[in-house]
Amino acid sequence: MTGVRKAFAATVALDDVSFEVAPGEVHALVGENGAGKSTLMKVLSGALLPDAGAMELDGVAYAPADPLAGRAAGIAMIYQELSIAPHLPVAENVLLGAEPRRGLLLDRRELAARARAALCQVGRGQLPLDLPRGRLPIADQQLIEIARSVALGARIVVLDEPTSSLAQADVRRLFALIRQLRAGGTSIVYISHFLEEVREVADRYTVLRDGRTVATGATADASNAELVALMVGRAITDLYPRSARRPGEPVLVLDDLAGTRLPLAASLELRRGEVLGLAGLVGAGRTELLRAIFGLDAVRGGSIRVGAVVGPCPPAERWRQGVGMVSEDRKAEGLAAGLTVADNLTLARQAWFLSPAHLDAACAPWFAKLQVRCRSPRQRVGALSGGNQQKVAVARLLHAGVDVLLLDEPTRGIDVGSRAEIYRVIDELACAGKAVLLVSSYLPELLGTADRIAVMCRGRLGPAREVAELDERAILLAATGAVETTA
Amino acid sequence: MSDAATTRSRHRWLGRLGPALGLAAVWALFAALVGPTFWGWENQRLMLLQTAIVGTAAVGATIVIISGGIDLSVGSAIALGTVVVALLLNAGMPEFAAAAGGVLAGALVGLVIGAFVTGRVVLPRLLGRIALSPFIVTLAMWGALRGLAKGLGDNRPVYVDGQPALLDLMRNTGTGLGAVAAPGVWIMVAVAVLAALGLRHTRFGRHVFAVGSNEQTARLCGVRIERTKLLIYAFASACAGLAAVLQFAYLGQGDPTTAEGYELKVIAAVVIGGASLTGGEGSVLGTLIGAFIMTVVDNGCTKLGLENWVQEIVTGGIILTAVFIDRLRHRAR
Numbered sequence: 001m002t003g004v005r006k007a008f009a010a011t012v013a014l015d016d017v018s019f020e021v022a023p024g025e026v027h028a029l030v031g032e033n034g035a036g037k038s039t040l041m042k043v044l045s046g047a048l049l050p051d052a053g054a055m056e057l058d059g060v061a062y063a064p065a066d067p068l069a070g071r072a073a074g075i076a077m078i079y080q081e082l083s084i085a086p087h088l089p090v091a092e093n094v095l096l097g098a099e100p101r102r103g104l105l106l107d108r109r110e111l112a113a114r115a116r117a118a119l120c121q122v123g124r125g126q127l128p129l130d131l132p133r134g135r136l137p138i139a140d141q142q143l144i145e146i147a148r149s150v151a152l153g154a155r156i157v158v159l160d161e162p163t164s165s166l167a168q169a170d171v172r173r174l175f176a177l178i179r180q181l182r183a184g185g186t187s188i189v190y191i192s193h194f195l196e197e198v199r200e201v202a203d204r205y206t207v208l209r210d211g212r213t214v215a216t217g218a219t220a221d222a223s224n225a226e227l228v229a230l231m232v233g234r235a236i237t238d239l240y241p242r243s244a245r246r247p248g249e250p251v252l253v254l255d256d257l258a259g260t261r262l263p264l265a266a267s268l269e270l271r272r273g274e275v276l277g278l279a280g281l282v283g284a285g286r287t288e289l290l291r292a293i294f295g296l297d298a299v300r301g302g303s304i305r306v307g308a309v310v311g312p313c314p315p316a317e318r319w320r321q322g323v324g325m326v327s328e329d330r331k332a333e334g335l336a337a338g339l340t341v342a343d344n345l346t347l348a349r350q351a352w353f354l355s356p357a358h359l360d361a362a363c364a365p366w367f368a369k370l371q372v373r374c375r376s377p378r379q380r381v382g383a384l385s386g387g388n389q390q391k392v393a394v395a396r397l398l399h400a401g402v403d404v405l406l407l408d409e410p411t412r413g414i415d416v417g418s419r420a421e422i423y424r425v426i427d428e429l430a431c432a433g434k435a436v437l438l439v440s441s442y443l444p445e446l447l448g449t450a451d452r453i454a455v456m457c458r459g460r461l462g463p464a465r466e467v468a469e470l471d472e473r474a475i476l477l478a479a480t481g482a483v484e485t486t487a
Numbered sequence: 488m489s490d491a492a493t494t495r496s497r498h499r500w501l502g503r504l505g506p507a508l509g510l511a512a513v514w515a516l517f518a519a520l521v522g523p524t525f526w527g528w529e530n531q532r533l534m535l536l537q538t539a540i541v542g543t544a545a546v547g548a549t550i551v552i553i554s555g556g557i558d559l560s561v562g563s564a565i566a567l568g569t570v571v572v573a574l575l576l577n578a579g580m581p582e583f584a585a586a587a588g589g590v591l592a593g594a595l596v597g598l599v600i601g602a603f604v605t606g607r608v609v610l611p612r613l614l615g616r617i618a619l620s621p622f623i624v625t626l627a628m629w630g631a632l633r634g635l636a637k638g639l640g641d642n643r644p645v646y647v648d649g650q651p652a653l654l655d656l657m658r659n660t661g662t663g664l665g666a667v668a669a670p671g672v673w674i675m676v677a678v679a680v681l682a683a684l685g686l687r688h689t690r691f692g693r694h695v696f697a698v699g700s701n702e703q704t705a706r707l708c709g710v711r712i713e714r715t716k717l718l719i720y721a722f723a724s725a726c727a728g729l730a731a732v733l734q735f736a737y738l739g740q741g742d743p744t745t746a747e748g749y750e751l752k753v754i755a756a757v758v759i760g761g762a763s764l765t766g767g768e769g770s771v772l773g774t775l776i777g778a779f780i781m782t783v784v785d786n787g788c789t790k791l792g793l794e795n796w797v798q799e800i801v802t803g804g805i806i807l808t809a810v811f812i813d814r815l816r817h818r819a820r
Contacts, residue, residue, distance in 0.1 A: 332701075339697060346693075347693065348708040353688055
């Protein structure tokens, strides 16, 4: 791709971008949210038409008119939000849009055979073909998408943030598969925020910033610090600020808390003025634990004490008690995309009578504090970049003036700059005597921001340990159940 | 940047003014085709009067639709309301009390709908809460309320002795404000102002939008979803009850077969007014304009001597056009 330019109205999303992928290489595309990665990939796949620039595929001019043309040319997109029909069985999902037919009818035998073959290639040959895809774990759903690209004979597979919701073991499996595809001559474009992953799996990288290519090269030749500096255009020295602080009295105490399915048993003591990290594999029950505390899911046993209040309470009560939560799923739960920024930010604490101007005014201090970039408080929150959306979700807790913050993957899928803002605010809050319970699957982040870390494994929460005693290895061991975690 | 900003503000204006421009266009078209018998003051008063009933009910439906729900029972609730008012009058109740009874009957209907929609039905405690979709619940009510009205009215219109003063609600004979429009029209306006202010300037109003835009988010933010929905359906059906009082005044009798299909007219008015059936969007002013557009089409077509079937096709076209323009606006955003 050379000299690609794409503008929406007056906003230039891509300007003179060049991008080159060699056959059989894994090429990482990195950049902050809004840097233009998705737009570039949409141009590649034919979902968007470029305003200028040219593309070549195997030396032949390539100008797809729509995604179907892109697919026919051998380009497969696997987006962050998986795009498979949840109710259709596995086999039909694998061959979605390319179902073998005999006359007007679906050729079921051929369908099953081809689906099985494709699944075998991605190492999941044992998946039952007739199960609705929605019942499978997210990692298997992703493999189905990759199997689909294999079945369609894709020459370039684009993976957009493929690991953001995968557990460590599934990430390993995915990387093995990527290497296998590469060995077979398939090119992979790998989009990720996780530089460690990029370093591990990619041969070369291209950095996009503000719609321009700023650097490209071999991954082995660039350090993480260099890459981050290229992405943000400035060096981030203290990504994880952690001031020295002294924890106060406990504000949230759990005793053998059990939910309807998960968690099985969770005991912890969260104190004022500390950040307590919750580590664990995806599916270990960390999200369920937070939801049970906050009254979003039912509680089966054990006790929750918030301040002087004992027992489960609905979310409305929790807010009143000074507890607030940021959801891991920004789109489905965290924010109402169709509402304004002001509505979203103030929803948890509003007066009986209000005016839109009041709401706007209430937002202003939080915009400044978190450096939220938006045109106006009346803008729809869905129109903001991921990072700014997440800042709004965090600002909601600040506006409500909560003492206890339950943060579930607060930095998932957002750019480095926004992440830094959120870490800074977490640190400030803890220093101001608030208590933060932070769930994260990103270990450097947990080790960088938390004072203590507890590891959850298969629904059971281990004891919290000082972060100084821990490293990634120890956490991973505990998370995978390799060592006994319950004291 | 300034280019994009003007495009955006243009779209926002289009969103606010879209229905009003549509009304102006339709009105001007008929004014040109028909002449003074259309644009004369008397006809304006008549059209306002013809809008009052659907308009009043549509104010309530706007709130339901903003919250992501739907109410198919409006027509049947209106019929039930007219019968209740007539029966109460015949039982010797004072007129004000009879009218209040009609509104109250509506509110009760709304509470029942709300109870099913939120799963707050007391009886099957053992089964736990089972929330039903508002489409299903109000579809059931659409049938059940019509049946109840027929049962109460013994399958006939319920005649009322004499000339109750309630009938003046829908007569263009008043003085003062009444000389501008009938009291029923002012009732519609008052309810609309109340609802519009409530949506914009109260926490409840913001919660209605939040529930409609993303119920999960609303729950996360501590909005008491069930209480909010219960209130929404109670208010909407009370509006239908008020519309029933006006319908009674218009007919001069209770009629279990009246207002057939009004539920769809009401939904059409809300949609033409710019609301989204997926929730989270809509305005009371837009709805009133939507209701008035439909009256203008009916009235204008009648004046042109066009038959009923033409009106119906034109109304269908207007609904499609309104929604089409609305989608276009959303895509541009």
